Amino acid sequence: MLYNVSLPHVAGRWLARALEKNWSHFMDRMRDAIGVLMAGGQGERLWPLTRDRAKPAVPFGGIYRIIDVTLSNCLNSGLRRVFVLTQYKALSLNRHLRRGWSPLAGHGEFFEILTPQMRVSRDWYQGTADAVYQNIYSVGSERSSYVIILSGDHIYKMDYTKMLGQHVDAGADVTVATIEVDAVSAAGQFGVLETDENQRVIGFEEKPAVPKPCQQHPEKCNASMGIYIFNSQLLIPILVADSENAQSSHDFGKDILPRIIEKYRVFAYNFIDENKKEALYWRDVGTLDAYYEANLDLVSVSPVFNLYDKSWPLWTWQHQYPPAKFVFADKDRMGQAVDSIVAGGSIVSGGRVQNSILGYDVRVNSFCEVTNSMLYNHVSVGRHSKIRNAIIDRHVQLPEHSVIGYDAEEDRKRYFVSPGGVTVVVRDESMLEEPE
Numbered sequence: 078m079l080y081n082v083s084l085p086h087v088a089g090r091w092l093a094r095a096l097e098k099n100w101s102h103f104m105d106r107m108r109d110a111i112g113v114l115m116a117g118g119q120g121e122r123l124w125p126l127t128r129d130r131a132k133p134a135v136p137f138g139g140i141y142r143i144i145d146v147t148l149s150n151c152l153n154s155g156l157r158r159v160f161v162l163t164q165y166k167a168l169s170l171n172r173h174l175r176r177g178w179s180p181l182a183g184h185g186e187f188f189e190i191l192t193p194q195m196r197v198s199r200d201w202y203q204g205t206a207d208a209v210y211q212n213i214y215s216v217g218s219e220r221s222s223y224v225i226i227l228s229g230d231h232i233y234k235m236d237y238t239k240m241l242g243q244h245v246d247a248g249a250d251v252t253v254a255t256i257e258v259d260a261v262s263a264a265g266q267f268g269v270l271e272t273d274e275n276q277r278v279i280g281f282e283e284k285p286a287v288p289k290p291c292q293q294h295p296e297k298c299n300a301s302m303g304i305y306i307f308n309s310q311l312l313i314p315i316l317v318a319d320s321e322n323a324q325s326s327h328d329f330g331k332d333i334l335p336r337i338i339e340k341y342r343v344f345a346y347n348f349i350d351e352n353k354k355e356a357l358y359w360r361d362v363g364t365l366d367a368y369y370e371a372n373l374d375l376v377s378v379s380p381v382f383n384l385y386d387k388s389w390p391l392w393t394w395q396h397q398y399p400p401a402k403f404v405f406a407d408k409d410r411m412g413q414a415v416d417s418i419v420a421g422g423s424i425v426s427g428g429r430v431q432n433s434i435l436g437y438d439v440r441v442n443s444f445c446e447v448t449n450s451m452l453y454n455h456v457s458v459g460r461h462s463k464i465r466n467a468i469i470d471r472h473v474q475l476p477e478h479s480v481i482g483y484d485a486e487e488d489r490k491r492y493f494v495s496p497g498g499v500t501v502v503v504r505d506e507s508m509l510e511e512p513e
Contacts, residue, residue, distance in 0.1 A: 106223075106238075106241055106242065106245060107154065107155040107156055107237070107238050107241060108155070108157075109221055109222045109223060110156060110158075110221055110222065110223040110224070110225055110241060110306075111156075111158045111159070111160065111216065111219050111221045111223075111224055111225070112151055112156045112158065112159035112160065112224075112225045112226075112227055112237075113159075113160050113162065113209055113212070113216060113224060113225070113226050113227065114144075114147060114148070114151075114159055114160065114161045114162065114227045114228070114229050115162055115205055115208060115226070115227065115228050115229055116131065116133040116144055116161050116162060116163050116167075116170060116229035116230075117131065117162055117163050117164030117165050117167070117208065119131070119132065119165045119166075122363050122364045122365070123135060123362075123363065123364070123365060123368060124493070125470075125493050125501055125503045126365070126368075126468065126470065126501065126503075127166070128503060129166060129169070129503075130166055130168075130169040130170065131163065131164075131165045131166050131167055131169070131170045132229075132230045132363075133170055133229035133230050134167075134169045134170035134173060135362075135368070136436060136451075136453055136454075137232070137362075137371075137372060138372060138375050138384055138391075138418065138434065139375075139418045139419070139420045139434045139435065139436055140393060140395055140420050140436070140437070141391060141393045142170075142173055142393065143229065143230055143232070143362065144161075144170065144173075144174075144229040144230070145177075145391060145392060145393040146231070146232050146233065146234075146391065147227055147228065147229050147231065148161075148178060148188065148229075148392065149389075149390065149391045149392045149393075150227075150233075150234060150235050150236075150237065150351075151188075151227070151237070152392055153236070153351075153389055153390070154235075154236050154237040154238045155238060156225065156237055157186035157187075158186060158187055158219060158221070159187070159188045159189070160189055160191050160212065160215060160216065161174060161178075161188060161189065161190050161191065161229070162191050162208050162209075162212060163190055163191070163192055164192065164208075167190075167192065171190055173394060174188065174190055175190070176394040177392075177393055177394025178394070191212050191215055203326070203327045204326050204327035204328035204329075204331075204332070205226070205303075205327075205328050205329045205330070206316060206319050206325075206327045206328055206329050206332060206333050207319075207320065207327035209224075209226065209312075209316060210316040210317070210319070210320050210327070213313060213316060213317075216309075216312075216313075217309075217313055221309050222308065222309055222310075223241060223244070223306055223307070223308060223309060224306070224307045224309050224312050225237055225240075225241070225304070225305070225306050226303075226304065226305040226306075226307070226329065227303075227304055228303045228304070230361070230362070230363065231302070231303070231359060231360065231361055231362075232358070232359070232360045232362055232371055232382060233302075233348075233350070233352070233358060233359040233360065234350060234351035234352045234358070234389050235254070235304075235348065235349070235350070235351060236349065236351055237304075239346075239349055240252060240254060240304070240306060240346045241306060243344070243346050244306045244344070244346070247275075247276075247342070247344050248342060249306075249308075249342050249343065249344040250307070250308050250311050250337075250341040250342045250343065251305060251306065251307050251308070251311070251334075251337065251341060251342070251343045251344070252305070252306040252343070252344045252345070252346050253270060253278065253301055253302075253304070253305055253334065253343065253344070253345055253346065254301070254302040254303075254304035254305070254345075254346050254348055255270055255299040255300060255301055255302060255345045255346065255347060255348065256299075256300055256302055256347075256348040256357060256359050257291060257294060257297040257298070257299060257300070257347070258297060258298055258299075258300040259296065259297055260288045260290060260296060260297060260298045263288045263298050263300050264285070264286055264287065264288055265284050265285070265286055266284060266300075267284060267288075267298075267300035267301060268281060268282070268283045268284065268300065268301035268330040268331075268334070269281070269282050269284075269285055269288040269289055269298045269299060269300055269301070270299040270300075270301060270345050271289040271299070272291075272292065272299060272344075272345050273292075274292065275344075276344050276345045276346075276347070277342065277343065277344050277345075278334075278338055278343040278344060278345055279338065280338065281301075281330075281334045281335050281338060283330055283331045283335075288300075299345055299347075301330055301334075302348060302359060303329075303330065305329060311341065315333060315337065319332060319333060319336075351389045352381075352382060352383060352386075352389075353383070353386065353388075353389075354381060354383070356381070358381055358382055360382075364495075365468075365495040365497070365499055365501065366495050366496060366497035366499060369451070369468065369495070369497070369499045372434055372451055373432065373434075373449060373451075375418060375434065376416050376417050376418055376432055376433065376434060377416070378416075395421070396421065396422065396437045396438070396454075398420075398421035398422025398437055398438060399421065399422055400421060401419040401420065401421060401422070401423045401424070401425075401435075402423075402424045402425070403424075403425045404424065404425070404426050404427065405426060405427040405443065407427070409444075410427035410428070410443045410444055411427065411429070412424075412425040412426050412427050412428060412429075412441075413425065413429055413430070414429075414430035414431070414433070414435070415429075415430070415431050415432075416431060416432045417430050417431065417432060417433045417434065417435065418433075418434045418435065419435045419439075420435060420436050420437045420439070420454075421437055422437050422438040422439075423435045423436070423437065423438060423439040423440070423441075424439075424440050424441070425441045426440065426441065426442050426443060427442065427443030427444065427445075428441040428442055428443060428444065428445030428446065428447065428458070429445070429446050429447070430447045430448075431446075431447070431448045431449075432448060432449050433447050433448065433449060433450045433451065433452065434450075434451045434452070435447075435452045435456075436451075436452060436453045436454040436455075436456070436471070437454040437455070438454055438455045439452045439454070439455070439456045439457070439458075440456070440457040440458065441458045442457070442458060442459055442460045442462075442477075443460050443461075444460050444461045445458050445459075445460065445461065445462045445463070445464070446462075446463045446464070446465075447464045447465075448464070448465045448466075449465055449466050449467075449482075450464050450465065450466065450467045450468065450469065450482070451467075451468045451469070452464075452469045453468075453469060453470050453471040453473075454471045454472075455471050455472045456469050456470075456471065456472070456473050456474075456475070457473075457474045457475065458475045458479070459474075459475050459476045459477035459478070459479060460477045460478075461477055461478045462475055462476075462477065462478060462479040462480070462481075463479070463480050463481070463482075463483065464479070464481050464482060465481070465482035465483060466482040466498060466499055466500060467481050467482045467499065467500040467501070467502060468499060468500070468501045468502070469481075469502045470501070470502060470503040470504060471504070472504050473502055473503070473504050475502075481500050481502060482500050485498060485500075488500045
């Protein structure tokens with residue numbers, strides 16, 4: 078979701094004060110924090126891409142996974158103790174985290190996978206708060222003053238150090254990250270916070286039909302980003318009390334926040350974007366069409382979300398493949414890719430790729446046309462094929478003369494077609510699980 082708003086004045090004032098101080102002081106605070114990253118989402122609206130994987134494990138930008146964005150925010154913010162809570166079809170996600178993020182562990186730092194352990198419950202995670210509660214022993218065993226609750230399925234760049242700085246300076250018990258959203262767009266979509274002139278939260282509604290407006294910008298409202306900072310000594314008793322409430326759905330937004338606003342000091346933190354663009358970028362890629370659009374934006378000349386910013390890099394584990402190759406310079410079959418992202422090991426052999434993203438080890442054979450599409454790892458496109466407005470999942474082998482994305486009715490007979498007209502091709506379910 079993309080919002081064109083200016084830097085909120087409260088966060089701006091805080092940032093100006095922060096820059097006058099010794100930044101290492103704020104980094105010391107971050108060392109006293111741990112992160113809990115929710116990565117167990119089933120991602121039903123991304124079906125069939127989530128048929129075999131959790132939503133945070135879905136590929137993004139050719140070489141990344143969606144979860145890499147939030148993990149990179151942690152790393153770039155100096156948050157080096159992070160529990161990743163997995164659950165739904167986590168094999169692919171666990172493998173990726175083990176390869177790419179476990180090697181960062183050491184000297185008291187870790188990115189550690191936690192699966193449902195059934196220590197305090199016999200159920201799977203019942204909600205976001207219950208997920209943290211079920212891992213209360215792991216969270217409580219780490220000596221920390223602050224717990225930062227994060228989601229693993231959004232695309233954004235955020236320095237959590239700045240949020241923690243405001244949390245401490247305000248003497249807050251809880252801080253909720255917010256982004257200003259047009260009230261019309263937010264209706265029925267987001268949790269909305271009402272704040273006073275000091276950004277203290279005085280009201281919260283979960284997906285209201287008529288959102289309460291911001292004080293500074295009445296046409297907008299403060300939407301929750303699903304990012305929270307709790308003082309550790311407060312979080313544990315709150316979770317215990319919620320677990321004993323039979324009427325609770327055990328969710329931070331729906332249940333926890335409304336109950337603690339009057340009793341504790343809860344503040345809002347206005348999102349400061351590290352993406353360095355005119356408009357704030359925070360996007361929920363929860364639907365196929367939103368996911369497709371966010372990815373295809375990356376191949377434009379000046380994408381809104383910048384993968385190439387060296388000051389705020391995105392980190393991931395990368396396959397060891399040879400460089401991408403483009404062969405045949407014949408007039409009738411020239412191997413080329415324009416306005417596209419092509420990962421290592423891929424060969425465009427006499428075909429044309431335009432406005433598309435190719436993952437690792439992709440083969441586009443002679444006389445093919447691939448346009449406005451995403452091809453995941455290990456895809457092979459047979460000769461004389463035409464692919465348009467499509468997502469081709471990993472290990473799919475398309476036979477010669479395949480035509481996808483040109484006739485929606487024909488595509489629906491064989492594949493899944495999104496409301497926006499994106500055709501999704503997945504491999505046969507009978508195939509054995511293979512590395513991504």
